[in-house]
Amino acid sequence: MIRRVLRFGVVVALSLSVAAAPAAAADPPDPGTVERLSHGTGVAAYPSLVYTPKSYDPARPAPLLVMVHGCQTTAEQQMRANLYNRLAERERFVVLYPDVDFGATTQPGPLARCWRFFWPGSWHRDGGDAGAIAGMTREVMARRRIDPERVYLMGMSAGGFMTSIMAAAYPDLYAAVGIMSAGAYADPLCLLGSPVTTPVADSAWQAFKEMGPRARVVPRLVIGGDADTGIVPACQEKALEQGLRTNNLVIGGRQDGPIPLTPATVRQERQAGGHDSTARTYRDPNGCLIGERWVVHGMNHFWSGGSSDPKLASFTDPKGPSGAEISWRFLSRYTRRSTAMPCAEAPVAPPPAAAPVPAPTPPQRCRERSIALRLPAGATAATATVNGRRVAARIARDRLRLRLPARVRTRTVVVVRARTRGGDRVTRRHAYRGCGPRRAGSS
Numbered sequence: 001m002i003r004r005v006l007r008f009g010v011v012v013a014l015s016l017s018v019a020a021a022p023a024a025a026a027d028p029p030d031p032g033t034v035e036r037l038s039h040g041t042g043v044a045a046y047p048s049l050v051y052t053p054k055s056y057d058p059a060r061p062a063p064l065l066v067m068v069h070g071c072q073t074t075a076e077q078q079m080r081a082n083l084y085n086r087l088a089e090r091e092r093f094v095v096l097y098p099d100v101d102f103g104a105t106t107q108p109g110p111l112a113r114c115w116r117f118f119w120p121g122s123w124h125r126d127g128g129d130a131g132a133i134a135g136m137t138r139e140v141m142a143r144r145r146i147d148p149e150r151v152y153l154m155g156m157s158a159g160g161f162m163t164s165i166m167a168a169a170y171p172d173l174y175a176a177v178g179i180m181s182a183g184a185y186a187d188p189l190c191l192l193g194s195p196v197t198t199p200v201a202d203s204a205w206q207a208f209k210e211m212g213p214r215a216r217v218v219p220r221l222v223i224g225g226d227a228d229t230g231i232v233p234a235c236q237e238k239a240l241e242q243g244l245r246t247n248n249l250v251i252g253g254r255q256d257g258p259i260p261l262t263p264a265t266v267r268q269e270r271q272a273g274g275h276d277s278t279a280r281t282y283r284d285p286n287g288c289l290i291g292e293r294w295v296v297h298g299m300n301h302f303w304s305g306g307s308s309d310p311k312l313a314s315f316t317d318p319k320g321p322s323g324a325e326i327s328w329r330f331l332s333r334y335t336r337r338s339t340a341m342p343c344a345e346a347p348v349a350p351p352p353a354a355a356p357v358p359a360p361t362p363p364q365r366c367r368e369r370s371i372a373l374r375l376p377a378g379a380t381a382a383t384a385t386v387n388g389r390r391v392a393a394r395i396a397r398d399r400l401r402l403r404l405p406a407r408v409r410t411r412t413v414v415v416v417r418a419r420t421r422g423g424d425r426v427t428r429r430h431a432y433r434g435c436g437p438r439r440a441g442s443s
Contacts, residue, residue, distance in 0.1 A: 030085040032056070037143075039136045043102040046132045049075045050140055051095040053088045061147035063093040063332065066137050066174075070157030070181075071114040073315060075099035078156065081306045081315040084324045090424070091328060094144050098136045100129070117161035118188040124210060125169040129162060134170050149335040154178040154327050156303055157231065161188060164239055168207035168246070172214040175336040177243075178221040178327040181228055181301055183235040184242035185210070190235040200238045204245030204255055217247045217284075217339040221292045221330040223323055225275075225299025233295070240293050244282060247290065251341060258285045263293075265390070274319035275299050286342040287387040288413070292330050296320045329427070345388070345413060346429075366435035368406040372399040375418055376426040382418040387411075404436050412436040 032053040039046040056062055065088070069078035075097035079085065084095050100113050107114055115122070115129045122128030141148065153174045155163030160182020167177045168185050183190045185207040190197040198206075208215065220243035224236040245255040252258060263280035264287075270276050275298045282291035296304050296317075304323040306316030338346040375382060375398055384393040384402045387409065393402035393416075400416055414430040430437075 031089060032085060034079075037136070037139065039132060039139060040101070046101050046136060047075070047099045048136050048140075049079055049097040049099075050144075051079065051085050051088060051097070052144065053085070053092060053094070055089050055092045056094060056144070057092070058145050060092075061145050061150075063091075063150035063152065064096060064137070064140060064144070064146045065093055065328070065331070066096045066098065066133070066151070066153045068098055068115065068133060068153070068155040068159030068162050069113075070155075070159050070315075071110055073113060073156075077312065077315055078159075078303075080309065081312045082156075082303050082324055083306055083322070084328075087324050087328055091332070093150075093328075094140065094146065096136060096140045098133050101132070115158045115162045117158055117165065120186070122162070123165055123169075123186045125212075130165050130169050133162065133166060134173060137173060149337055150175055150332075151336070152176055152178070152331040152334075154180070154331070155182060156180045157182055157301065160231075160239070164207075164242070167218045167220065167243065168210040170214075171211050171216045171218050172336075174218065175339070176219040176221075176331045176334040178223070178331055179236075179239050180222075180303060180323055180327075181224040181231045181236065182239060183231060184238045185246075187235075187238065187242075190238055191231050197238075200241050201245065201255055203238070203242045204249065207242060207246045208249040211246075211250070215250045216336075217250050217290065217341070217344055218243065219290050219330070219334050219339060219344055220244070220247075221294075221327055223294040223296065223304055223326060225296045225302070225304070225317075225320070227298050228301045230301030237293070240282075240291060244291050259283075259290060264388075269294075269321060271319070271321050275304075275317070275321070277321055281388075283388050284341060284344050286410075287389055288343040288345045289330075289333060289388045290339075290344045294321070294326060325425070332427075342410065343387070343413065363408050363410050364434045366404065366407055366409050366412070368403060369436075370401060370403050371414075371437055372396065372401045373414065373416055373428075373430060374398060375400050375416070376420060376428070378420040378422065379418040379426070380421055382416055384417075385415045387413050409435060 035050045037048045079097045088095050122130050160179040163177050163179050164185045184203040187198040187203045222240040226233050248255050248259050264283040265281045267279050275296045278295045280293045284290045299317050299320050302317035304320030308318040333345045335346040382400050393400050412432045416428045418426045
């Protein structure tokens with residue numbers, strides 16, 4: 001009976017989406033290669049696509065992004081819609097697009113091609129669709145030279161619900177996760193706005209229990225439209241809050257801290273000719289980013305900022321900000337090892353495995369002072385954060401001048417985001433022990 005109610009809920013909710021207005025032209029072909037793989041055999045096999053960019057170098061471990069599609073969507077359509085492949089060329093990462101098994105393709109109506117996020121058999125490690133997605137991920141890691149510290153998961157709609165599940169069932173596999181238009185762990189009824197939906201505190205506790213001995217902090221991004229009639233905004237909010245609460249349980253055994261459940265910053269993002277957004281950030285005790293929420297104003301149940309190809313108009317709203325850019329900017333901050341406290345964000349250059357581990361740096365009372373960091377060639381605009389907090393900065397020739405704030409710190413992480421004359425976005429991280437670089441003119 002419960003499963004019939006859940007299936008009915010999915011049908012109702014996913015029937016409410018509307019199509020975006022199509023544009024006139026298809027996208028150019030991607031320069032890399034697409035390989036078709038299969039996990040399992042016969043009708044139980046799960047197909048997938050693997051995009052390997054031309055920039056991939058087998059001599060260097062590459063990150064892996066796993067992109068899980070929604071209902072009534074194929075891996076091929078998701079790949080064409082979200083525009084990760086062109087980003088993979090620039091940032092040199094491999095993309096896996098898992099697909100459902102034969103049984104899911106025969107589900108009725110809007111449930112066609114749905115991952116079984118509504119079925120309790122998929123809520124646990126090595127079970128159902130969750131076990132299959134993990135298996136496909138490991139197969140690609142074995143076939144390509146993948147950095148196991150930089151494996152990320154992103155899901156859309158039903159794939160987003162699966163992402164909430166995977167973060168709990170496989171925290172040892174994925175360094176960080178992103179969710180587009182979906183909800184929390186083991187809470188499929190929230191998409192109906194039902195009063196019997198699982199309380200977020202219960203969902204957080206269930207996710208923590210599912211982690212078991214593998215429990216670790218898993219940074220989480222959630223994106224969605226405030227006009228989403230398929231997965232209501234309240235459901236999306238629960239997806240973020242459940243992740244924050246579960247991370248708090250990992251750190252200290254209580255749900256409301258040490259990571260605050262209220263945002264550290266709220267900013268408005270303008271999209272010329274499209275949908276504006278509100279972006280909220282959530283930070284760990286050391287001020288490092290650990291959660292992020294984007295609300296795209298006026299967007300329904302779509303992938304934000306994807307392809308304008310009219311053939312993909314039912315999957316993507318190109319008027320939204322780029323979901324691919326937003327998610328990669330968030331996910332790529334992290335390695336699996338680095339999310340332990342006090343700071344979740346990864347250092348710029350971790351020491352080689354054979355190098356001795358340095359003694360912990362004691363907290364230092366740092367004075368306010370100015371430094372200058374070298375910018376990428378051709379940079380015309382740039383911003384900077386220090387330990388996750390925005391600071392004033394200005395460009396002086398080929399350097400960015402900024403002020404390190406007065407504060408007690410054990411390390412100083414400066415992140416510079418620049419835009420070049422050619423329109424490229426470049427991110428550089430500078431990590432220092434203690435109060436920062438010894439010389440004010442350090443690059």
